[in-house]
Amino acid sequence: MTTQQQLSTVDKPRVTVMGAGYAGLLAALRLAPHARVTLVDPADHFTERVRLHERAAARTDITHPLAGLLRDTGIRHLTHRATALDPAARTVTTDDGQVLLYDRLVYALGSRTNTPAPSPTAPAPAPLGRLYTAESAGALCRRMRGGRGSVAVVGGGLTGIEMAAELAETYPDWSVRLLSAGPVAAGHPTRSRTHIHKALSDLGVRVEEGTAVPGPEAVDADAVVWSASMVPNTGLAAAAGLVLDPATGRIAVDAGLRSVSHPEIYAAGDAAAAHSAAAGALRMGCATALPTGSRAASSIISGIRGDQPGPLKFTYVVQCVSLGRRDGVIQFVRGDDSPRSRSLTGRPAARFKEQIVRSTIRTLRLARRAPGLIPAFPGMS
Known part of the structure; x- marks a missing residue:
């Protein structure tokens, strides 16, 4: 390694990525050649969240070791949970007491099922484990x-x-x-x-x-x-003083996914109140997590190079639903997610949905090997 290469490595900015879901993992992989990336997530594996109904049915293994997905990237993975964010000091504190300094941060802690609190007027509490x-x-x-x-x-x-x-x-x-x-x-x-x-x-x-x-x-x-609604994991963001979108509780961001109140922080995935000119406000889901993860990385890379970050360019194409392993519906939609008249059903739809689901892990594996190719894919600006 030459002295110039050594200096360039040392001079790379520190980027902390909180969350190793679809958005966070793709952002980390894309940023790896450009920054010293620390990925903070307590799990040692990536879970295909869109397959959780298959896990309930014991269909298939839906996890992938992070060690394999991060191999040879230089990304440092901390298997700990982030417990505090301090934008003024630009630090993240983990549950084992580590304090991580960052120059830029990607907040990608996703969402969770929003289960209601027990009703005080309920005649009896729900049985344990039900x-x-x-x-x-x-x-x-x-x-x-x-x-x-x-x-x-x-x-x-x-x-x-x-x-x-x-x-x-x-x-x-x-x-x-x-x-x-x-x-x-x-x-x-x-x-x-x-x-x-x-x-x-x-x-x-x-x-x-x-x-x-x-x-x-x-x-x-x-x-x-309980599958009634989702809620973003933005508690750390709120405690740190980041501005949240009042309608959704997600982090308010600009067109390049920078926090409107703390521009050194970028949000992606379900935690971000992302929007695009063609699609409007983006809904939660894998379909939007990967593109926003890629866009957050592109915005940071532009900033590192001294360029102005571009806007998220995203349009919807389809909505997919599986109906067991042998049936499904592929509903074609307009760029703003409104339905078209065309749809695909039955076994062809089930096969179509399976290939879409498989493409997500393929995208992450490609991002490990050739991160520079990802922006060339539709929606991955």
Whole structure:
């Protein structure tokens, strides 16, 4: 290594990435050639969150060792949880007491299922161990493999639909209900919604629309899977004084994903109130996490080079929902996520969805080997 190369390595800015989900991991991989990157996440593996319903059905291993995904990148991975963020000092504190200095930071702590607090007027608390979420899919799998009974999935969005279908297909000895305050798959046109209803019925799922559920204690079932809503993990950001979007609780960012109150901090994934000119405000999900992770990295790289960061350029193409392993719906959408008339259903849709899901881990593996190629992909500005 030449002296010039040694100096350039030493002079690289310090970037701390909080969170090793879709957005954080892709941002870290793209930044690795340009910065001294520290990735903070307590897990030693990456979890394909879009496959958590498959974990509940014991279908496949949905985790990948981070050691392999980070190999030869120079990224330092700390298997600890971030407990404090101090923008004034530009430090992150971890649960083992380490204080990490950064020049720039990527906040990518994602989101979690928003489970309601027990109602004070409930006649009795929910039985211990009866409530599950996508995050506790492994425990749900063990519960359902251990016998038979009734399970109620609360939430008629795509996450709840996928969970109900997967459970019904895998555990025929269990009775499965899907409870929704409004129409199931409300954002889909009639043709797609009709197919979803028929597929769920064929699997034995009893759909109950117009059923508002105040909390799990109100559901008569042996197991309750809460899939009603998501909440961003922005507690550390709020405590640090970052401005949050009042409507969503996500970090308010500009077009380049910089915090509007602390421009040395970038937010990506579900924690960011990201938006693009074509799509408007972005919804939570893998479809937006990877592009925002890439955009946050591109903005930081532009800043390192002394250039002005460009805006996020993102448009929606499809919404995908699996209905067990042999059926699904691919709903084509406009750039702003509104539905088109065209859709794909049945086995072709299931295969299409599987390839989309597989493409996420392929993208991360490519980013390890050739991070400079990622911006050439559609949506990965």
